[in-house]
Amino acid sequence: MRQSERSAVGEPSFPYGQRRAGIMQGVRRYGLFYLLLAPTFLFAIAFYYYPLLSGIYHSFTYWDIKRTVWVGLDNYARLFADPATAAAWRNMALIVGSQMIVVLTFPLLGAALVHHVRRGQYWWRVAFVLPIVVPATVIVFVWRWFYGVDGGINYLLRLVGMEELTRAWLGDPATALWAIIFVGFPWVAGLNFLIYLAALQSIPEEVLDAARVDGATALRTFFQIELPMIRPQMSLLLMLTIIYYLRSFDAPLIMTNGGPGTTGTLVPGLQMYRSIRDELDLGYGSAIGTLLFGVLLAVSLLNLAIRQRLEKTV
Amino acid sequence: MKQSIAWRNLALWLCIGVLALTVSACGMVTPPTEPPTNAEPPATTEAAAAGAPVATSSSDKVLSGELVINTWNDITADPAHPSYVLHELIQQWAASHPDVTVTYQPMLGTVPERFGYISTNLRSQTLADVVMQYFPSPAQLDGDLQYDFSADLDQPNPYSDNATWREDFPLNGVALRDVTVDGKVLMVGSTYSGDLGDTAVLYNKDILKQAGVEELPRTWSEFYAAMDKIKAAGYEPFYMPTAGADGYIFTWYTVLLSGQLMDDVVAQCDGQVGEEQDGVISQKEAIWCIEKGYWNARHPGVVQTFEEMKKWSQYFHEGYLAPSAPGNLFAQGKVAFLPTVRLTMAVYENDPNLTFEWGSFYLPALKDGETSPRLGNSGAGQGSQYLFIPNTTVDKGKLDLARDLLQYVTSPAAMEYWCANQPIPCFAPGTPIEEIIPGDPVKQERYRGFIEPPTIDNMVARLDANDVFGPAIVVQENQILQDYLAGNADLEQTLDAYQAFLEQQASNILLQHPEWNADSW
Amino acid sequence: MKRLHRRAGQWVIQLVLLMLAFITFAPLVTLLSLSVKDIYQFNVAPMGLTFPMRFENYTLAWKFMAEPIWHNILVATVATLASLSMASISAFVFARFRFPGRDLLFFAIMILLFIPNTVLLVPTYQLIISFSLQNTLWALILPYCALQALAIVVLRTFFLEMPDELFDAAIVDGASVVQQFTAIAAPLAKPVIGAMAIFQVWVIWNDYAWPSLVANAPQARTAALALIVFNDFTMPAPGAGMAAGVLAALPMLVLFFATMRTFIAGLTAGAIKG
Structure with missing residues (x-):
């Protein structure tokens, strides 16, 4: 349609009326813009800017809804003194690291295969999108059953005579965290898959044709041409994965509540969540939240800086 | 002209967003106007089913209005559940006050979640008009935010012939003792005997027989010997969830062990900081005890509790460190012993899949020749089903209404009705079970553990994290112990973690109670 | 020879995809199969089909899940409608007009993309x-x-790229800002707005932590939350618990099959934020 034949993107247009307007009319015209933006900003202030400042402020207080007491750096002192904090960040690092490897392999493999399959490409795509539609909670719920003592995994192990491998996957400190990382195996279906696929499909045919004429095998074409061309998407997804798993805690919350033990599957987000739900200690929760925010901000800025440098060198 | 059109359009467009919000959500958002969630038809329709009121008011005040009650569970759901009788009593009361409507808002969730619900909403002043709950914890009581019944208790109850309302509570009002803080009575107990919060251990008789356990263990070493035999026979000895929805069971058994090992600390801390010396540790006494170092992780009682738990854990069911999976191992005949609460007995009594013979017993004492203290949040047979009124109800002008309901359900006539409709009749602590359930050996066997040994003068002293910090926070204690049981932490690390936990929680509680003047301790 | 090679390659691809899909599904x-088992079938043969199928599990689960699912539909619809109405008009204003402070204000919206709601969990909880x-x-x-920042950024780009000529005639006719938006911009942006809306619904439906904190009561519980409460607290027959899982997923599946193309577009656009 019309969007496709768009003109060069320049400065936004200006209504003629505005140029002719007098001062009073101008003020009114501007006023209208601000008024139209007001609802958006009302919500942004109420649910982003105010909470952000409030959270930072209250991280220096004991805050249990009923009363607020200024305690200075106590919450941070407690946070850094608690061995659970270090363990939570270690767990998170392990999760983030694993998911970084995952995001660069399985969804890419899936997308590449679907991209190159000749028959039924559409249906394969739908098949690998479908599981995303199932709410994450349901997925985690099913996997929780699989990990149970009488769950699916142990049942299958017994079936093939590997009785000695059976265990309470979520109750064993050696396996609980890995069990949570393995939720969703083989991780093909997902947003990552969609982004890879879109990237692969946007590679111009001519580039690939040229390679084929040169007699390159499919594998070589993939590694030498397609892979380098989707590198921006890979770095984007890597970044998004890091940011997502820095803060995500639904799976440990639903499956183990951070256990077994004090640190089995604890992550900082869950530590924060539990400080509210179990302890009503909102000040401590704010301190964890503020720390998380600081780290996220640092990661985002680092990412921005790296990208800018990369763009300059290119 | 064009300007005005613009403005009108603007107004229109802005309204779309705002109206979309208000109009479409308004009716559904405010809780009282949404009948289906409460699973409860208007009070009057069900009143007939509940029967006529068992007591009538001597006061001629006409009551009217709407009363919303937060209930611990959906008390209308299961007529076999003991709490259903409370539902009947409430409906009787509503029937005798035609201008009153009653709505329920069940709380649901795990035990810690429900305590969180009560604490949060109490502090944010969003609880219903009346709150019904089990297992009140000293940690949740708040004299600033809950209505104090003490003045009313000295007045007569219009539904009773006694001189004061206080006299309506049997056994010298023992039900009120643990919910009294600084002379303020913050809750009233609606049930009286045969504490629904009592714990006992169910046993599968078939498994015991197969394992060659002829008699129920009477000492701690016999208990271990029995579990050894059961294990050797290929069954799981003891179901002990340490996490998830029933993780509180593990907490309770930790309390049971430590309750037998810390008498000297209790003696030191009971009656301090102006509190009564009554054999029960209040939250204030406990915090003083931590601050002074009498209650600390290195106390031999604490150490022994942890070590005993570790020894015991080799008999726990497989996967006891993970939240329990669906399905009941006891009902499936896989586990010999299952600790439970009397509140949930209906689940087992009415389960058609329980094809084996079973009964209940109370765990023997750690030391031979002693009686193990009774556990259950309140003990002493005073019941554990409580009701309280948040101060917000008073602000709403509904105090008369709410208090009248509470007076009705705690009147002697209502108590009689309650007792007559319980799975087992009410009894005075110490009554032999053969007299309580005469001529029914099967039922006697099933309930014995909840009734013997008797509760009176034989309760845990409440010097434990569960009572002092509350069931929500105690999840941390469970997890500290889990680390030890799983071998992730040695005893020293575990005790360090436990000490840090005690101190942290104590300092938070001190911040909550500036009126204690802890600096002067 | 080469063609044979290529055809073999296709077979390998199909096979690997089949394997991946098998494990995924x-x-x-x-x-699904667990949700139609009674307690005996559940314990003895958890994998694979067993007969007779116990559809009464669904009746049981529906009793508990109906209300929460309705809550979720209501919340998702109202919140998505409201946030997208606000976001699209803001995006339009940002894209097509110049006024003092515009870039600063837009920047103020942009940086919201970098503030995940999770880190604001505590203060937002306190606010509520x-x-x-x-x-x-x-x-x-x-x-x-x-949740408007993403929609504003995406829609602004879209409006920015609209040719000026589209609006010229309307402006000569004296159309107001709002008229320009409702008559010209919004209709053209429908597919984009639709995609963003679907993404929003998806995000809301997926949320667990926030509702579990502020809406854990029967009058406000959402489907995901109800699934966990139903299983962990009410201790239903295990099959009914699984049936509740199926029910919790059903509305999104229906939405997916009804709007497949838009759905995929929405997820792809939304994934950029993640």
Whole structure:
């Protein structure tokens, strides 16, 4: 349609009326813009800017809804003194690291295969999108059953005579965290898959044709041409994965509540969540939240800086 | 002209967003106007089913209005559940006050979640008009935010012939003792005997027989010997969830062990900081005890509790460190012993899949020749089903209404009705079970553990994290112990973690109670 | 020779995809099969089909899940409508007009993309509590209405790229800002707005932590939350618990099959934020 034949993107247009307007009319015209933006900003202030400042402020207080007491750096002192904090960040690092490897392999493999399959490409795509539609909670719920003592995994192990491998996957400190990382195996279906696929499909045919004429095998074409061309998407997804798993805690919350033990599957987000739900200690929760925010901000800025440098060198 | 059109359009467009919000959500958002969630038809329709009121008011005040009650569970759901009788009593009361409507808002969730619900909403002043709950914890009581019944208790109850309302509570009002803080009575107990919060251990008789356990263990070493035999026979000895929805069971058994090992600390801390010396540790006494170092992780009682738990854990069911999976191992005949609460007995009594013979017993004492203290949040047979009124109800002008309901359900006539409709009749602590359930050996066997040994003068002293910090926070204690049981932490690390936990929680509680003047301790 | 080679390659691709799909779908298929088992079948033969199928599990689960699913539909619809109405008009204003402070304001919206709601969990919770909105649907609707940054950024780009000529005639006719938006911009942006809306619904439907904190009561519980409460607290027959899982997923599946193309577009656009 019309969007496709768009003109060069320049400065936004200006209504003629505005140029002719007098001062009073101008003020009114501007006023209208601000008024139209007001609802958006009302919500942004109420649910982003105010909470952000409030959270930072209250991280220096004991805050249990009923009363607020200024305690200075106590919450941070407690946070850094608690061995659970270090363990939570270690767990998170392990999760983030694993998911970084995952995001660069399985969804890419899936997308590449679907991209190159000749028959039924559409249906394969739908098949690998479908599981995303199932709410994450349901997925985690099913996997929780699989990990149970009488769950699916142990049942299958017994079936093939590997009785000695059976265990309470979520109750064993050696396996609980890995069990949570393995939720969703083989991780093909997902947003990552969609982004890879879109990237692969946007590679111009001519580039690939040229390679084929040169007699390159499919594998070589993939590694030498397609892979380098989707590198921006890979770095984007890597970044998004890091940011997502820095803060995500639904799976440990639903499956183990951070256990077994004090640190089995604890992550900082869950530590924060539990400080509210179990302890009503909102000040401590704010301190964890503020720390998380600081780290996220640092990661985002680092990412921005790296990208800018990369763009300059290119 | 064009300007005005613009403005009108603007107004229109802005309204779309705002109206979309208000109009479409308004009716559904405010809780009282949404009948289906409460699973409860208007009070009057069900009143007939509940029967006529068992007591009538001597006061001629006409009551009217709407009363919303937060209930611990959906008390209308299961007529076999003991709490259903409370539902009947409430409906009787509503029937005798035609201008009153009653709505329920069940709380649901795990035990810690429900305590969180009560604490949060109490502090944010969003609880219903009346709150019904089990297992009140000293940690949740708040004299600033809950209505104090003490003045009313000295007045007569219009539904009773006694001189004061206080006299309506049997056994010298023992039900009120643990919910009294600084002379303020913050809750009233609606049930009286045969504490629904009592714990006992169910046993599968078939498994015991197969394992060659002829008699129920009477000492701690016999208990271990029995579990050894059961294990050797290929069954799981003891179901002990340490996490998830029933993780509180593990907490309770930790309390049971430590309750037998810390008498000297209790003696030191009971009656301090102006509190009564009554054999029960209040939250204030406990915090003083931590601050002074009498209650600390290195106390031999604490150490022994942890070590005993570790020894015991080799008999726990497989996967006891993970939240329990669906399905009941006891009902499936896989586990010999299952600790439970009397509140949930209906689940087992009415389960058609329980094809084996079973009964209940109370765990023997750690030391031979002693009686193990009774556990259950309140003990002493005073019941554990409580009701309280948040101060917000008073602000709403509904105090008369709410208090009248509470007076009705705690009147002697209502108590009689309650007792007559319980799975087992009410009894005075110490009554032999053969007299309580005469001529029914099967039922006697099933309930014995909840009734013997008797509760009176034989309760845990409440010097434990569960009572002092509350069931929500105690999840941390469970997890500290889990680390030890799983071998992730040695005893020293575990005790360090436990000490840090005690101190942290104590300092938070001190911040909550500036009126204690802890600096002067 | 080469063609043979290539055809063999295709077979390998199909085979690997089939394997991946099999593992991907295995848990979901297991969920379906578990949801029609009675307690005996559940314990003895958890994997694979067993007969007779116990559809009464669904009746049981529906009793508990109906209300929460309705809550979720309500919350998702209201919040998405409201947030996208606000976001699209803001995006339009940002894209097509110049006024003092515009770039600064837009920047203020942009950086919201870098503030995940999770880190604001505590203060937002406090905000909801202090207005006594917990355990009402408002506790969900209002914060979800604030999810606008992504839509504004995406839609602004779209409006920015619209040719000026589209608006010229309308401006000569004296159309107001709002008229330009409603008559010209919004209709053309429909597919984009639709995609963003679907993404929003998806995000809301997926949320667990926030509702579990502020809406854990029967009058406001959402489907994901109800699934966990139903299983962990009410201790239903295990099959019924699984049936509740199927029910919780059903509305999104229906939405997916009804709007497949838009759905995929929405997820792809939304994934950029993640």
